[in-house]
Amino acid sequence: MLVTQKTQYTLRAMVELAKHHGRGPIKIAAIAEAQSIPIRFLEVILSQLKPSGWVVAKRGHRGGYQLSRSPRYITVGDLIRFLSRDQGSDFCTLNVRRHACDAIGDCAFLPMWKKVQEAIFQVFDMTTLESLLEKGDHGGQVMDNVIYLDRRCSR
Amino acid sequence: MLVTQKTQYTLRAMVELAKHHGRGPIKIAAIAEAQSIPIRFLEVILSQLKPSGWVVAKRGHRGGYQLSRSPRYITVGDLIRFLSRDQGSDFCTLNVRRHACDAIGDCAFLPMWKKVQEAIFQVFDMTTLESLLEKGDHGGQVMDNVIYLDRRCSR
DNA sequence: TCTATTTCATACTTTTTTGGTATGAAAGAT
DNA sequence: ATCTTTCATACCAAAAAAGTATGAAATAGA
Numbered sequence: 001m002l003v004t005q006k007t008q009y010t011l012r013a014m015v016e017l018a019k020h021h022g023r024g025p026i027k028i029a030a031i032a033e034a035q036s037i038p039i040r041f042l043e044v045i046l047s048q049l050k051p052s053g054w055v056v057a058k059r060g061h062r063g064g065y066q067l068s069r070s071p072r073y074i075t076v077g078d079l080i081r082f083l084s085r086d087q088g089s090d091f092c093t094l095n096v097r098r099h100a101c102d103a104i105g106d107c108a109f110l111p112m113w114k115k116v117q118e119a120i121f122q123v124f125d126m127t128t129l130e131s132l133l134e135k136g137d138h139g140g141q142v143m144d145n146v147i148y149l150d151r152r153c154s155r
Numbered sequence: 156m157l158v159t160q161k162t163q164y165t166l167r168a169m170v171e172l173a174k175h176h177g178r179g180p181i182k183i184a185a186i187a188e189a190q191s192i193p194i195r196f197l198e199v200i201l202s203q204l205k206p207s208g209w210v211v212a213k214r215g216h217r218g219g220y221q222l223s224r225s226p227r228y229i230t231v232g233d234l235i236r237f238l239s240r241d242q243g244s245d246f247c248t249l250n251v252r253r254h255a256c257d258a259i260g261d262c263a264f265l266p267m268w269k270k271v272q273e274a275i276f277q278v279f280d281m282t283t284l285e286s287l288l289e290k291g292d293h294g295g296q297v298m299d300n301v302i303y304l305d306r307r308c309s310r
Numbered sequence: 311t312c313t314a315t316t317t318c319a320t321a322c323t324t325t326t327t328t329g330g331t332a333t334g335a336a337a338g339a340t
Numbered sequence: 341a342t343c344t345t346t347c348a349t350a351c352c353a354a355a356a357a358a359g360t361a362t363g364a365a366a367t368a369g370a
Contacts, residue, residue, distance in 0.1 A: 003249050003251055004250060004356090004357065005250075005358065006357075006358075011264065015263060027317095029316090041358070041360085044360095046317090047317075047318055047319075057317060059316055059317040059318080059365075059366040059368095060314090060315060060367025061316070061369065062316085062367085063317060064316075065317090076267065095158045096158055096163065109287065112278060115278045116275055116278045122274060123274050124267075124271065127267050132263045159327090161329075183346075193329085196330055196331085199330085199331095199349095202346075212345095212346060212347085213338080214337045214338055215337055215343085215344060216344050217340095218338070218339090218344075218345045
């Protein structure tokens, strides 16, 4: 739910579009090829992005997709918010519903979920498509004052 | 994947156990009742926590569960890491696999996923069962220097 | 205007994950 | 002994995610 395969396909496709920004439309097939995305699935994905103006499409010969605005002003955060728009949870990326523990009155976990949600978007919102195109460490400036604990998944 | 219903049941059950810490075992049925968790499901959940020493069980008359150590030293982070231990993603809470975009060489998104993962556990790791018992705003001290953008899920 | 190309809209199928049940055995207290 | 409670494992159902199919509608260029 947080980051599904579809989410990742979407981001990859958008980055691919960003790469070619300003050089006319690029075909679904080409994006699918470049990013190893099942072409039919990508068709569905892109046509869902269009109505809200993320991308502009052109049909027919020499048609294809292109970004509607500069990759500099498109953030991962905005995209992910968009992708989880009609997904019932109260914290869009987490899977948590506010009324989950209604029975107990006001849920003791709520402040925590809220903080996590904010922390997540703190990162997503600072990541633009453009920044993703730049090789090397990008977008790290903001969190540099935080001490990261090196705790990994145990397995 | 990130936070499933089972995850939330687990946390609620642990908080319930924390409430009664030091006062002998408490029955599954009582926890289930207090936290509105399906009892059979909770049985499964708790018996999965036992082998790794999160809880101690006692069978038979006057049996039940209790925490194996103080709620002060049990963090949500540790619990969530435990719950997602054998779930193939490289960033345990996100659903992202490192080799997802192998084709493209080194994935442009990796640094971002890593930062998000760290940001999430920054919060989870500072939240102890004990802190969840305290009413009011708890655990907020660390993130206080961060400027939160008020961006919500659009819907 | 015809044709090849490409997106578009919608619906369907399959697979995977999640959520939850069932059953009966084992252990412990009185 | 017996009642209570956990324990281990297997099973089932529902929901979500992933992916496919079909044919229609534009568009460019010959």
